[in-house]
Amino acid sequence: MDKMNKRIALVTGASSGIGLVTARALAKAGYRVFGTSRKPVQSSPEVTMLVGDVTDDESVRALIEDIVQQAGRIDLVVNNAGVGLLGAAEESSVPQAQRLFDVNVFGVARVVNAVLPLMRQQGSGRIVNMSSILGLIPAPFNAFYAATKHAIEGYSESLDHEVRGFGVRVVTVEPGVTRTAFEENLSRADRPLATYAADRQRSEALMRQWIDEGDAPEIVAEAVLRAATDPKPKLRYSAGKQSSQVRSLRRFLPERLVDRALRRFNGFPV
Numbered sequence: 600m601d602k603m604n605k606r607i608a609l610v611t612g613a614s615s616g617i618g619l620v621t622a623r624a625l626a627k628a629g630y631r632v633f634g635t636s637r638k639p640v641q642s643s644p645e646v647t648m649l650v651g652d653v654t655d656d657e658s659v660r661a662l663i664e665d666i667v668q669q670a671g672r673i674d675l676v677v678n679n680a681g682v683g684l685l686g687a688a689e690e691s692s693v694p695q696a697q698r699l700f701d702v703n704v705f706g707v708a709r710v711v712n713a714v715l716p717l718m719r720q721q722g723s724g725r726i727v728n729m730s731s732i733l734g735l736i737p738a739p740f741n742a743f744y745a746a747t748k749h750a751i752e753g754y755s756e757s758l759d760h761e762v763r764g765f766g767v768r769v770v771t772v773e774p775g776v777t778r779t780a781f782e783e784n785l786s787r788a789d790r791p792l793a794t795y796a797a798d799r800q801r802s803e804a805l806m807r808q809w810i811d812e813g814d815a816p817e818i819v820a821e822a823v824l825r826a827a828t829d830p831k832p833k834l835r836y837s838a839g840k841q842s843s844q845v846r847s848l849r850r851f852l853p854e855r856l857v858d859r860a861l862r863r864f865n866g867f868p869v
């Protein structure tokens with residue numbers, strides 16, 4: 600397939616971690632891939648890197664226009680850009696929580712709003728929104744992050760119903776804990792309280808352990824590729840064994856048993 604006939608993909612947050620591995624996997628699968636980062640990053644033969652800030656309307660609009668000017672269309676968008684926030688819910692100010700939502704939720708919406716007119720005009724397109732197992736279950740000391748992923752779940756499924764008649768599908772990929780740089784996109788609560796310190800420190804230690812033992816980013820990239828190319832797409836794609844187990848846990852076990860299991864898993868008294 601020559602360059603002019605390749606399917607065109609955009610992966611946000613593609614400078615490292617899951618985004619970079621996903622961008623490379625799509626390129627290997629035959630896509631012409633554009634990736635974004637907040638700061639300039641050198642392109643590679645596989646991925647054309649562009650500067651894009653998902654919290655800025657004008658930056659997102661210019662990004663989409665740039666890709667269309669270079670490639671003529673966009674067939675796939677992978678909304679991967681995101682940040683984390685570690686701390687008890689009470690420890691984060693409302694402005695800090697708003698900044699998190701501005702990236703993880705409204706950043707997705709900005710990209711979607713910018714690309715949907717093009718996809719409707721084309722009569723086709725696939726949007727893959729990166730969710731998480733924390734879009735399915737609660738997460739002590741990750742309350743606002745989990746809230747953003749729960750929001751992505753509801754937003755994506757609702758949006759899919761709205762745009763399916765135009766030939767556009769919207770799906771989510773739900774990674775489990777993945778081996779990526781722990782500090783890379785993580786903020787900590789901006790008003791820590793001594794009363795939560797011991798539990799927060801235990802939670803952070805557990806998180807580091809889970810990440811060390813987590814899935815490789817390639818597992819998530821494989822799930823994204825399935826979500827991007829499935830001729831009859833599902834609404835959700837689990838990425839890895841842990842993700843599949845969490846979906847089953849949430850779907851089939853009684854609420855009380857799920858609550859007990861989550862408290863035990865997070866080191867709380869049952």
